[in-house]
Amino acid sequence: MTDEIKSAERLVVDRQTKPHLPTYLKLRNDPGRGRWVLLAPERVLTPDQTAVAVLKLCDGQRTVEEIAETLAEEYSAPVETITTDVLDLLQGLADKGYIKG
């Protein structure tokens, strides 16, 4: 039953990755508690403001580089710092299966 194992691979996020949320993940505003939640199979993630800002830009069109540039402009922050932060954040999510690229 287990002879041919599918070769699923870990996604390594880099600057050219075009990240998107898999369809089964739901980023939802939770008005009763005044926060955003990310709903996943048997998990509820509570992203902070930065993470929400990043996730909203993960549309499968923009690259990590473009996402970082957009945020750097919006928050007037150095793009290198933001890029590192975004890569870290997305890799953490990818390792949980919550980001595809």
Added chain:
Amino acid sequence: MDNGKGHFETLIVDDEPTEGVVGSASSTEALCALAPIGMLTELTHRCPLQCSYCSNPLELERVNKELSTEMWCSVMSQAGEMGILQVHLSGGEPTARKDLEEIVSAASKAGLYSNLITAAVTLNRARLEDLAKRGLDHVQISFQDVDAENAERIGAYPGATQKKLDVAKWVTELGLPLTINAPIHRQNIHNVGRYIDLAVKLGAQRLEIAHVQYYGWAFLNRAALIPTYDETLASIELVERERERLKGVLTIDMVVPDYYAKRPKPCMGGWGKGFMNITPAGKVLPCHAAETIPGLEFDNVQERKLLDIWLNGKAFNAFRGTDWMKEPCRSCAFKDIDFGGCRCQAMAITADPRNTDPACALSPYHGEMVALARAEAARPAPAFIYRNPRNAAQATKPAEREPALAGS
């Protein structure tokens, strides 16, 4: 838990009564202040399988006592309004309800993240497709073993394995996330590694290595199910190694058997703290074994609003917080971490739900419980008492089958 460099807190909203809602104390607190975040709905106790490890109560609810379609739909909309985020549609076998489609639509309309927990043997592709269209978010399929013959002996359902494999394939084809549930006990614990291979092969996102917890039918069948200490430890070590290897490919959640533990599990993430359970007849329970505790009064969704039951129901307030605790819990440094463990297990083993869960090494009953587990695991497994209406009638006849331990 490690959660993406401080930008996330992750809470686990598992359907296993042992886990409930777990996460960091502060975020659980904040999320559950107004309402639980998870709800387990046991839509029916009917089930085509007869697994002896089932955690349903021995007294199975009759079909004519089951809630109506309208009532379940109302439960879903009330749940959404009060802020519940995830609903587990379970049973018995939830697909035994002909109106599952309408219930799923109601859950979706209420904004709930819905999880279908199914044995999958009676599900066809058209129905699954319809459920997906109506907004079903996630499917969990149980496999009784990876070896078909043994699996079908455990579930007492010939041909089950092929049907489950078919449904698993449809789930991923439809783009739904798939969890494989592996209920682990002495009769399949040698296959934990192969379960992991199976989950990867089927394209599952998640695998639950769910060591059986001894409630309901599983308690009755404990001697036929409990693995040895060494087998248990080996399975845990294997899972930990595989988790590292499969990072980003497969999430493996593990529910460990607490008979061999030193510290109790934070059962339900704390009583009345983040989780509620609704029986087929509409009784609202703080955990799904709560009916084994004598003297608790349970409200019914047919008589009272869900939010009112959560906030003010007697059963929910019986063991909420830490005021109800006796020693050694009361003065324990871990009381806000594990909440004294499981009330139902304290009841089952020590005959007092206020006692420390005997899974805790500080419980005076702990030594006896471990000895009992080791002795049962060392003897040959007795025959299963299958979960079916005939055995239910037999098992619920008066006269307690197992005397409580005396303590030391």
